[in-house]
Amino acid sequence: MAETRAVNSLGQQLVEAHCISCHASSYGGDGSGIYTRDYPKVRSLPGLKAQVTSCNTMLNLKWFDDEEQHVVEYLNQRYYHF
Numbered sequence: 001m002a003e004t005r006a007v008n009s010l011g012q013q014l015v016e017a018h019c020i021s022c023h024a025s026s027y028g029g030d031g032s033g034i035y036t037r038d039y040p041k042v043r044s045l046p047g048l049k050a051q052v053t054s055c056n057t058m059l060n061l062k063w064f065d066d067e068e069q070h071v072v073e074y075l076n077q078r079y080y081h082f
């Protein structure tokens with residue numbers, strides 16, 4: 001899955017810092033299997049935004065909307081491709 005576009009690196013840093021441990025404990029490796037599993041929960045770009053917002057709220061990270069947008073963009077570029 002070679003990417004020709006540049007990946008959103010701020011989004012990547014945020015995900016690597018805050019979001020991997022938990023997913024990795026269920027899915028192994030870097031946890032990215034959660035995004036690419038056979039029946040992903042997230043099925044649209046607005047759904048992805050909603051999931052990132054709800055994880056942000058659950059974890060009490062207090063990300064700003066633009067930080068959520070970077071994460072949405074990164075996850076979409078890297079895994080979902082909506």
Ligand code: HEC
Nearest residue numbers: 018019022023034035039040041042051052055056059071
């Ligand atoms: C405390 C553990 C935990 C942490 C930390 C966590 N998640 Fe999750 N995440 C989950 C679980 C559990 C699910 C599966 C939820 C389900 O199946 O309903 C999930 C699912 C997801 C999905 C949907 C995957 C799919 O099926 O398409 C996305 C996107 C996601 N998380 C993003 C994030 C982001 C972004 C962060 C960092 C802000 C984060 N998660 C941090 C536990 C966590």
